Amino acid sequence: MVTMSHISSTPLKSGQILNLPRLICQIVGHSILGFLRSIGALSLFVGRATAHCFMPPFFPRLTLRQFIDIGYYSLPVVGMTALFTGMVLALQSYTGFTRFNAEGAVAGVVALSVTRELAPVLAGLMVAGRVGASIAAEIGTMRVTEQIDALVTLSVNPFKYLIAPRLIAGTLMLPLLVLIGDIIGIYGGYIVGVYNLGFSSGNYIEQTWDILERMDVISGLIKAAVFGFIVSAMGCYHGFNSGRGAQGVGTATTYAVVSASILILVFNYILTEVFFS
Amino acid sequence: MSKATSPKIELSDIKKSFGSKIVLDGVDLTVNKGESMVIIGGSGSGKSVTLKCILGLIHPDSGSVKIDGQETLDLRAQERDQMMKKFGMLFQGGALFDSMPIWENVAFGLIQGQKMERGQARTIALQKIEQVGLAAKTVADLYPAELSGGMQKRVSLARAIATSPEIIFFDEPTTGLDPIMADVINELIVDCVKDLGATALTITHDMASVRKIADHVAMIYEGKIIWTGPVAELDNSGNDYVDQFIRGRGTGPINKHAGFKTV
Ligand SMILES: Nc1ncnc2c1ncn2[C@@H]1O[C@H](COP(=O)(O)OP(=O)(O)OP(=O)(O)O)[C@@H](O)[C@H]1O
Numbered sequence: 001m002v003t004m005s006h007i008s009s010t011p012l013k014s015g016q017i018l019n020l021p022r023l024i025c026q027i028v029g030h031s032i033l034g035f036l037r038s039i040g041a042l043s044l045f046v047g048r049a050t051a052h053c054f055m056p057p058f059f060p061r062l063t064l065r066q067f068i069d070i071g072y073y074s075l076p077v078v079g080m081t082a083l084f085t086g087m088v089l090a091l092q093s094y095t096g097f098t099r100f101n102a103e104g105a106v107a108g109v110v111a112l113s114v115t116r117e118l119a120p121v122l123a124g125l126m127v128a129g130r131v132g133a134s135i136a137a138e139i140g141t142m143r144v145t146e147q148i149d150a151l152v153t154l155s156v157n158p159f160k161y162l163i164a165p166r167l168i169a170g171t172l173m174l175p176l177l178v179l180i181g182d183i184i185g186i187y188g189g190y191i192v193g194v195y196n197l198g199f200s201s202g203n204y205i206e207q208t209w210d211i212l213e214r215m216d217v218i219s220g221l222i223k224a225a226v227f228g229f230i231v232s233a234m235g236c237y238h239g240f241n242s243g244r245g246a247q248g249v250g251t252a253t254t255y256a257v258v259s260a261s262i263l264i265l266v267f268n269y270i271l272t273e274v275f276f277s
Numbered sequence: 278m279s280k281a282t283s284p285k286i287e288l289s290d291i292k293k294s295f296g297s298k299i300v301l302d303g304v305d306l307t308v309n310k311g312e313s314m315v316i317i318g319g320s321g322s323g324k325s326v327t328l329k330c331i332l333g334l335i336h337p338d339s340g341s342v343k344i345d346g347q348e349t350l351d352l353r354a355q356e357r358d359q360m361m362k363k364f365g366m367l368f369q370g371g372a373l374f375d376s377m378p379i380w381e382n383v384a385f386g387l388i389q390g391q392k393m394e395r396g397q398a399r400t401i402a403l404q405k406i407e408q409v410g411l412a413a414k415t416v417a418d419l420y421p422a423e424l425s426g427g428m429q430k431r432v433s434l435a436r437a438i439a440t441s442p443e444i445i446f447f448d449e450p451t452t453g454l455d456p457i458m459a460d461v462i463n464e465l466i467v468d469c470v471k472d473l474g475a476t477a478l479t480i481t482h483d484m485a486s487v488r489k490i491a492d493h494v495a496m497i498y499e500g501k502i503i504w505t506g507p508v509a510e511l512d513n514s515g516n517d518y519v520d521q522f523i524r525g526r527g528t529g530p531i532n533k534h535a536g537f538k539t540v
């Protein structure tokens with residue numbers, strides 16, 4: 001508290017230049033404390049929200065609606081992303097592998113990269129942009145217009161009514177989207193391989209099946225579940241704590257997308273480390 | 278104190294600041310069961326914040342809020358959800374759920390809070406919509422954004438009273454309404470207290486409405502309740518601030534630039 005008021009209330013005067021190192025330490029210390037505080041708040045929020053996912057009353061109708069909003073309507077975005085990723089992957093790896101006379105590895109590289117890495121991560125990022133933003137904007141607007149307060153006065157817990165359905169839907173729908181993305185992505189590689197690079201259709205499919213193991217797909221789906229949870233949780237957290245007015249909602253939306261994207265990349269590394277080392 | 282004699286709402290020494298701005302600086306207020314209390318006070322003086330502190334939507338920095346003699350500030354989440362069933366609140370801004378049609382807004386507390394069957398809840402909602410002077414048939418299936426500001430306010434009022442709560446808060450119920458409709462709403466609030474035995478706490482700037490609905494009046498100024506008494510004594514309160522406020526004079530002890538004290 002002392003450091004905080006010191007920074008805000010005293011402008012830097014010439015006599016204080018000598019104090020500069022101290023001032024820098026204060027600023028750094030203050031921002032680290034602020035950072036830790038927001039991590040604490042976030043963990044508390046996520047813990048509370050998760051607990052509410054398992055405690056009745058449940059809202060099945062709302063959860064179903066979120067399944068449709070988050071899952072079904074993200075399908076085109078995720079599908080397109082997967083298709084073109086698979087296609088470009090086949091093209092690029094072919095260029096590389098011909099230099100080592102290893103064209104036969106193209107199908108395997110496409111299958112492994114798509115299922116283990118690219119489908120979950122790219123789908124996660126796309127959904128962060130689409131779903132994370134809309135969750136934050138919707139809940140943020142409800143916060144700003146006191147609709148969340150109104151829920152409370154009508155004896156409905158906003159964690160159960162607003163947040164739990166979105167967390168559940170995010171966590172369950174993203175693996176499903178990624179599974180579809182896996183298939184479309186591999187199919188994209190197949191199209192390029194067969195119609196453009198001259199592979200025989202039977203060969204390509206056989207090579208794909210040969211190399212792909214169950215764990216490759218499952219690890220990708222587990223990643224997807226974690227990413228889906230992250231996207232929903234970030235959207236809800238930033239929306240729920242949205243500042244006042246239209247600007248507050250705008251900022252909340254930005255934070256939701258940015259923080260979800262970064263956390264997805266961080267957790268992607270952590271999970272890969274856990275699964276494959 | 279036994280439950281029978283404890284006041285319905287009892288605030289003592291409620292303090293709340295936002296940043297360095299002190300909004301409530303020790304509010305004491307007692308509302309008895311079946312009483313209609315009206316809070317008056319300048320714009321931005323902390324009236325809405327007071328209501329939100331009672332409801333627990335804003336957590337006061339210090340002080341005590343007792344409902345039926347029970348301290349509420351340290352309630353656990355579930356007990357608080359339970360306690361909320363006693364309350365109905367009309368928000369100053371309406372706060373209607375914009376993703377739901379009007380009737381569902383009004384029926385929300387019945388369907389979600391009381392687990393009433395939807396058909397039955399709709400029937401009650403339509404009645405309440407009629408009671409606030411709207412044609413239920415035409416508005417029931419519209420969305421909040423399709424109504425005028427005053428109509429939204431009345432829907433919000435219908436939602437607040439739909440569950441027949443024991444304690445009802447009205448934050449500026451007649452602002453934005455024409456004089457005739459304002460009178461209809463005033464009557465409705467009086468009915469809630471007289472017929473349903475509810476305890477009401479109303480915020481208003483409209484002196485006609487104060488005289489119509491209040492049993493007791495409290496005036497808030499600079500974060501404190503500076504006067505409280507029966508509505509009959511409002512005109513000879515002997516308090517210069519109250520006198521200036523109810524007569525709406527530009528000059529007097531209340532400075533129009535009155536700011537907030539800071540920490
Ligand atoms: N969430 C908040 N964050 C920061 N300041 C707030 C918040 N809510 C209210 N305030 C401040 O508290 C003060 C009192 O606000 P309040 O809404 O209680 O006024 P009011 O008495 O209801 O006024 P009016 O009659 O205009 O509705 C205002 O100065 C407002 O800026």
Ligand SMILES: [Mg+2]
Nearest residue numbers: 324325369448
């Ligand atoms: Mg107000």
